[in-house]
Every structure is written in structure tokens, then in C-alpha cells.
Amino acid sequence: MIKINNAKLVDNSLVDIEIDNGVITKLGKAAGGKAKDGIDASGKMLLPGLVDLHTHLREPGREDAETVLTGSVAAVAGGYTSISAMANTNPVADTAGVVEQIYRLGKSAGLCDVNPIGAVTKGLNGEQLAELGAMADSIAGVRIFSDDGKCVADPLIMRRALEYVKTFNGVIAQHAQEPRLTINAQMNEGSVSARIGLPGWPAIAEEAIIARDILLAEHVQSRLHICHVTTAGGVELIRWAKQRGIQVTAEVTPHHLLLTDELVENYDPIYKVNPPLRTEKDVWALREGLAEGVIDIVATDHAPHPAEDKDCEWQAAAFGMVGLETALSVVIKTMIESKLMGWKELVDRMSIKPAQIAGYKTQGQSIALSSVANLILVDPIATWQVERSKLHSKSRNTPFHGMELPGLISDVIYNGAQSMIASKVVKVASGSNE
């Protein structure tokens, strides 16, 4: 049994709770005073565990960058109790066999839920549907399908995918990037790219696909999810679609909420990411869109890369940034400190809503009697300095190195067992550890 005393909920009430057999068994107004046993949560927020719908775990294929285990450890360190492994592994997660392998690796790591995302097309080739039904029926129970890293560019394939997944209430998560408009693209197309001479990735290449797919989703009455929206125009299109009642959801990454293309000026590939960092105007549109709920969720797009893929010239470098361990802090900084939204909305965007989109039943639950105990404790005021060498991920490619960020996670409870104690990731009963 775990007891937590004097924790603050998002409605500012102070509670004591008890957890037994994986669920919340007692929940009451805080008794106050010094409790004899249990976790003293004074000054801390108690939140449902975070849920990420966009995580690159690199296994199988690039275990030098990350494994399901190291990615799970990083997830716990970032307050996540559920992550979703993107399909662009090697081999690609486009069969029941591969998604089951990833699912089992997640189980044996045992630190958080690891839900495989299935590829939309075989080998991410954009030409032929992968066996979506087999992945849905597998023990992994896949419901999100994505060719992320690549766009499902062919409108007919996209239409068919959207239609087909209706059988099992699946959703297609689109990486919106018109390939012909982004040949050899290296960064946001605009005044910085003009000046520093890097091939541009125009906002329109994202917006054109978002517009097309919204209309396709309306036409076939299916569910569409837009990965990592980065442009003000993209936010506008999704707002319009929602007003029309189209079943579209969208995510934004922490790095697109904070960083802009001005950072590319020195050609340090730590800032190379796809889709690219955009302008200040886009950053504000994304923040407002997230506050308003036009953008439903925050997703990390955690993309680990080994050192040599970033310690080189810009064009030779890989796209991507790690993000699991800094996501909550960046969202606190960009959304709560800026007073755009409160803790209730943060919990909605980082836990409740992602769990709903994906259908993760034991995640994103309200903090109530009988809820599955996937919980975190966060000191909202304490700050910490990001130090890349101290990341739990196998990779070091964080763009936030050296930054002082708010929000220190002290405890994580996954399915009723502690996976983090006093800010240290620990072994949980069923699995291996760090």
C-alpha cells in the first residue's frame, strides 16, 4: 500500500490518498499536520500520469540510439506512465509480429505502458496498406496508425486508410509534409533560411496536407489525428475543421511551443528537427491553439539520435530532439507561467485527452476512488537545470541543455507501484530497472 499525504489537486484542494492493488482505495480531505507514514506531498501537485502519443523508441533496429527499456526509463523520469512507440523502426512496425515484439519489450521493461503505433503502409512506402487489422487484433491492440517521419502523401492511400480503420475505431496520425514542396528541406522557409542559405521547408507544405486530410476525414466520416502541428495556418485549419464537426485531433510538441528558427542561425544541428522550428508568430499561435483546445494534446516526438548524427555539419545531421524528460517542464514554462492555461488544462492536454484519443483505458483517469493508480507528484515551483549528460535516455540530443526549467517531478506511480521515488527512477515489482 502507498499513502500520499497533503497533495494538491488541480482544483487546489488538499488530499490524502491511499493506493492498494493498483487502484486508489482512499481519497479524502487532507488531515493536515505531520503524517506518521506515507509520502509527504506538501507543496506538490498530484496529477494523473502523463500520456505520450508520439515517442520514437528506435527498437528494433537502432538500439544504439534508444531501446524500449531506456526510453521507458526516460518516460518515467519525465512523468509519463504511458508512451506510444512510433512505427519507423527497422524493421518497420507494419506487421502483428513487430508490434507484438515492441509490446512485449515494453511489458518486460515494466516501467510504463508501451503502446506500439502501427505503420499505415508497408515499409512506410506510402504505396500499399500494411495489415492494419492484424495489428489491431494482435495482443498489442494497435489503434493508432502512422507513417510518421514520412507523410502518407498519396491522397487515395490516405482515403483508404482513414476508411479502413473505422472497423476497429482506429485513427490515422498524419505527419503532414507535402513531399514535393520539401525536397531536401532543412529548416523553416522564411527570412532566416533566406539569409543563411539553407533549403526551406515552407509552412504551406504542412498546411496543404492538413487541409486535404481534414476534407478526406469529413468525406469518409473517419478519425484523423495531425501529428506535431507547427504553423499558425495549421492551427487555423484545424479550428475551422472542428467548427464543422470534423473528427480531427491534433498535437503540438514542447519544442515547437518554445523554440524558433532564429536558433538555426549558428547551424548547430541540435536544432535540426522535422517539422522544423518556425517563427515567433507560429509559436504564439500554437500556444493559443493549445490553450483554446484547438490543439488537443502535447506530444513529445521524442527522437533520440546517437552523438555522431548531431556532431557534424547541418545537412549531414539527423532530424530530431529528445523530449520525454523535459516535456512537462517546457509546458509549465510556456503555458502555465505565461498564464495561457492552468493545471486543469495541462492535465487535460498531457494525460486525459491523449488517453481518450488512443483509447488507453487505464490512463488519463480522474483522481477518484477506484481509478487505476497512474499518478505523479510534481513540485510546480522548484526549478532544475537541464544537463544533457544526466538524461536517462540513451541519447543526448536535447535542445534545452543548460536551460533552467520549472517543475520538478518527485514521484511516479505506475499501476499502483512506485517507478520513481524522490526523483530517482526505481525498479518496479514486475520488471527490470535502470
Add this chain to the structure above:
Amino acid sequence: MITGHLLSAADLSKDEALNLLSTAKELAAITDGPNKKLPTLRGKTVVNLFFEDSTRTRISFETAAKRLSADVINFSAKGSSVSKGESLKDTAQTLQAMGADAVVIRHGSSGAAKRLADTQWIQAAIINAGDGTHEHPTQALLDAFTIKQHLRNDKSDLTGIRVLIVGDILHSRVARSNVLLLTKLGAQVVLVAPPTLLPVGVGDWPVEISYDLDSQIEKCDVVMMLRIQLERMADSFFPTEREYSRRYGLNSARLAKLSKSAIVMHPGPMNRGLEISADSADDLKSVIIDQVKNGVAVRMAVLYELLGGAQIGDSK
């Protein structure tokens, strides 16, 4: 005196650029004499690190370094370990171990020179000899030198001079460096190109933009024609070579419209008959050969200032 590295034309203040041009002028006068060689950089090692083919720029730097008595090592990517997959970092560390004092780098990746300067891979002075579609600062210096030589006396800057830069601005490192340097020296710069070959975001540059060469040709002092690469046609930047040549090429009809004192420039290598007709290239108004000659003097001045001065390495 400039110190540290030369990565961008923006690194130079107006005074530094003008001083560098006067140094180049003095050095040019010396090397015009019977003994072309100076002992200034004896014992220094200059590496020409060329990841892209460029015979002209490489031999210009090589000549400049040799006239200052430096030891020159030419490292070209073809046939070297680089073509076997060695990284820029490993190449740089190798050159560091061999004691390079200056590295002249030409690389297909924008920002490669800046990366060498910013990382701890190598301590040498870095000179950007063209990085991707970003910059080529010594080309801008030699262009400014040539413009001054023909249109201005010793002391003055380029105020009042109107320069047309015509062609593929989008992919041109020559254009980017020239815009920075020539405007800093007081010139008015007009970029003339089809909209497909102008970068999105060019509106922030301190230049005028025109899509129409004929409307500009009569009122300029300098017309600088950029090389057009034929693969641009395959990518639909323009329909055909002939159409490009008709609309944006310098031909005898346009040459005749130039003012009396105007000069014709081209960074080379030329596509005769495409962006510049043979008679324009060979006309008395053409200073293209002077550009090549001045390139050596300007590069001598850059090496001299970066390696000869006591402050070398200060910016590290």
C-alpha cells in the same frame, strides 16, 4: 586588422573591409614586381580543404598562400578518406593534429565553415571559400576590390554605385556575400531574377528587387552576371535555357544600353551564350579577368591579416 576567422562578409566592419582592400592593393603592387614572393607567412601551414570541385578558387588561394611563403596542403574530398565516409569532424581533427594554421574550406553544406569555427574540432583560422548556398566572402571582397579599382579612387567607399546582381540569387553564395559587403560599403544593390530564383524572405534584405533586366540595365554602374546551373531547368525554376537567356542573359543589345562607364562582372566559370554572350564577356566593359587577378591579391590580404597579425586566435 581582422582576427580569428573569415566566415561571412557580415563578419567585417566597414573599416575592416576597406583596410583589407587597401592591404590587398599594396600586396598586388608588390606581386606585380619582378619578385612576386613575400616571406611573411614562412613556416605557416595553410590547408585548402575542398569538398567540392573548384579549380579556380583553390588555385587562387594556393597562389595567394605561396606568394606569402606559406606551406600549402591541398586536401580534396575526391579520392580521399572523405569519399570513404570520414566525417567532417574526423577530417578537421586530422588537420589539427598535422598543425594546420589556417584552413580554407569549400563545402557543399551551408554553415560548414561556421561549424569548424564554432566546434572544438580544430583550432586553426577558418576561411570560408564557399559553403553550400550560403556565402563566399572572399569573392565579395575581390568583387568590391574590382569595383573600386574601376569606378572609385583609393580612399572612398562605394557610395553612389548601383550594382545589378543578375541570376540565380536563391542558390548563390556569391550573391549573399556581395549583398552584405557591397551594401555595407555604401553601394545600392539591385537583385534581378525570375521570382523562382529569389529566396522567400528576400524582402528583408537591404536591396531592391526586379524581375525585369531591361528596366534596370541602363541605370546601373555594375552588372554582375551569376552562373546559371543547367539542372535548375530540370527542376522547373525556368522553362528552357533559351528563355532564360532571352530574359536574363547579358547580350549585345543589353550591353549597348549600359552607361559608358559601366562594368561587366562574372564570378566564373561562365556559361558563354547562356547568362552571358561571348561578345559581352570579351567586351572592353568586361572586368572578368581583373576579378580573377584581384582574387589572388585579396586572398593574400586575408591570409596576411588572419595569420600574420599577433592577434591570431583571439576570437577563440
